[in-house]
Amino acid sequence: MADTTPLIPLPRSAARLLIAAGAVATIASTFMSWTWTPDFPGDLTVYGYPAGLQVIALVAGLLTLLFSLTLWNVRGLRRLNPTGATTPYLFIALSGFAVCWYTALAIAVDLGGLVNLDPGGYVAVVASALPVLGALALPRPGNGARHYFTKPEQPAPARPLTGWTPYAIIIAGIALGLLAFTYGIGISPDESETFIGFSLLVLFAAWALVHAGQLDRFSALCAQHKGFATTAAFVAAAIFPFTQSDDHNANLGVNILIFGTVALGLNIVVGLTGLLDLGYVAFLGVGAYAAALVSGSEYSRFAGTQFPFWAAALVGMAASLVFGVLIGAPTLRLRGDYLAIVTIGFGEIFRIAVNNMDGTSGPDITNGPDGIPAIPDLKILGFDFGDQHAVAGATLGRFANYFFLMLLITALVVLVFTRAANSRIGRAWIAIREDETAAVAMGINGFRVKLVAFALGASLAGLAGTVSAHVTYNVVPTPYQFAGSTPPNSAFLLAAVVLGGMGTVSGPLIGAALLYLLPEKLTFLQQYELLAFGLALVILMRFRPEGLIANRRRQLEFHETGQLDVPDSPELPDSTVGVTKAGA
Known part of the structure; x- marks a missing residue:
């Protein structure tokens, strides 16, 4: 029997209070000065006006607060975590923690010591740690740390959406993706610290949504309305040039x-x-x-x-x-x-x-x-x-x-x-x-x-x-x-297919975007990008061998029977999936 004893022995009421209070304090810290000099990218010296990494920390704090409200049984918000797992709370808390602590360390390294931190920076460091402690005080998903990386069992299918609701959800999801992409691509290569903070936020937030079952439900919804979702995606892409001044x-x-x-x-x-x-x-x-x-x-x-x-x-x-x-x-x-x-x-x-x-x-x-x-x-x-x-x-x-x-x-x-x-x-x-x-x-x-x-x-x-x-x-x-310092070359093309998800449509497009943007924004990695991508692929093969966007058949090949509830997807006929599941 799995041991679900929390890593930090606190009452549930205290745990949810830590998460909510830490999120509110993190949000408040972004309206304070984090450093005294504007030399750090983004100018984090202004009170009452978040900028640069403060904006990213603000978004992380808001997401943490939103997720914490599900622990207080706020009406309508329990749908944010339909699996009922505790891991989404930890990963969403880690998004703010990673951004704030990374910013503090970057300020210390770039400007020459922690003395360059203003009070707002110290408040952000302490406040962002509170939700992590609160999440660790919730019941564990199982024995060992590996259960924090194992996808929880999927909840029962949500009741069918009627009317314009599914279309509104698809539009909102694609609009959110467009917003994240335009913000990330608009970060100057000279502000690599800001891009790293943005990447940390996206990584942990996406991880939380995966464990909450939200991405699976959104994928299933897009599969049910494939034509509309594809059209909306291309319309969003067509809007992109109008959002850029450069x-x-x-x-x-x-x-x-x-x-x-x-x-x-x-x-x-x-x-x-x-x-x-x-x-x-x-x-x-x-x-x-x-x-x-x-x-x-x-x-x-x-x-x-x-x-x-x-x-x-x-x-x-x-x-x-x-x-x-x-x-x-x-x-x-x-x-x-x-x-x-x-x-x-x-x-x-x-x-x-x-x-x-x-x-x-x-x-x-x-x-x-x-x-x-x-x-x-x-x-x-x-x-x-x-x-x-x-x-x-x-x-x-x-x-x-x-x-x-x-x-x-x-x-x-x-x-x-x-x-x-x-x-x-x-x-x-x-x-x-x-x-x-x-x-x-x-x-x-x-x-x-x-x-x-x-x-x-x-x-x-x-x-x-x-x-x-x-x-x-x-x-x-x-x-x-075959391999070089900049894409496209054969190694990067193959990495885009494997990283994004072999056999899918959106996978290679997402993989190509990641592999092209990261060297462009993180200029200091250009001499080591093959090493960095090699390590990234090793990590990916360990935790998600089917790629970021999974083909249903490949998911069934890489996961044991009964451990994976795969949503409907247009990538594979239902009849074939039934045969594959039967033979798994």
Whole structure:
């Protein structure tokens, strides 16, 4: 029998009082001065006006207070924690504790000692510790610390929502995600301390929502209203450029979409078909170079030739498709590590080949290391993507224009991915991934099915490459390698798929956003980012091997029967889940 004795022996009334009082005191501390000098990022010297990390601590305090009210049986708020577990209270309390204590340590390190803390800083440190003590005074989830990381049993399904309620909840959830994303992307790279504090808040708050069962319920609600949820997500993405005054943030957004779209193409190969492709970024390069050659650059081998965008996009896709077939046809009879080695070789061959096609070491096609610069901006139906445009009272710059174009392409790729995954050949891909020998014995042509996946994934990467060539103005060989200091490269693309969740639609997009934003905002990690991401993947594989956004089948594979109640999801047919559960 599990021992639920609290780690701190206090009455329940005292525990909930500690949580609520600590949350209120944390909120109050954010209206005080935390340091005497404005040299620390965010200027935390002003009384009555939270800024920088104080705003993040304020949000953490409000969330802690909101969760603490469920312990007081406040009417209507018990739905915040439908599982009734005690772990959500601990994780939401840790969000404020982590932000406040991190800020105090950062002030001491950056400014030279704790003497630089003002009274508000000390109040925040003490106040944020009280909810943690209160949460530890609640009954434990079980024996050992590992139970704090184990997802509790899910509550009984909530009663069906009627009318506009489910749509309102979906809109509110997506709007909250947009708010968090715009705030995070708007933090300057010079304020890495603020971004770290923001990341701590998001991490612990998301952890609390997972243990409270809220994310599962929201996922199930989105699955029930898939069309509306998908449309709302793309509308929220379209609103993003209007929330930014700096076009650089729109540049980050368009690169995230390019990175995420390529990761979705790789998800077909890795997530659905189970083929380990470690040279996939080469297909992005093939599409970019093919489009650059016919897009009107004066440095192109075919200078003077300028195809319209739709034709250049088809050229990039066709070139990547051809290379996908040429590489896949002789190699896809290999499996596992042998296929991975061959794909690494293809990626390196592509990079070395375009590096040598300079007219000296090889034919004059790609200008070698100099690449193809001066690629002109797109013009579609008289709309110049290089000019600023006033829309709805907002001025949209060059990168915002390309963001909208890439958003349409991402929507197209998502449509192709979902339709292909739910089609007959998509079922064949999944069968090949699960057991190729059994699939072939059931009459599936394994080689043909894998070649189609390889070719489709390559063509989608080539489509993204055509936009990438115009966004960056030039195409050079450097980025198209297995691993490097900046994404996209094959290692980061594979990490985005694994981190986000193999076989899902939203997983690679979220994984790409995280892997692109973190090096951009945490500049001090750029020399160690491969080490940092390696450690992150190890931790992820330990606690959530199915990825941040889980495919239902993979959840059932990674968790023992009876330990996981998986919500409905469009990623896997219900009939197949029933068979999988029966065989688990």
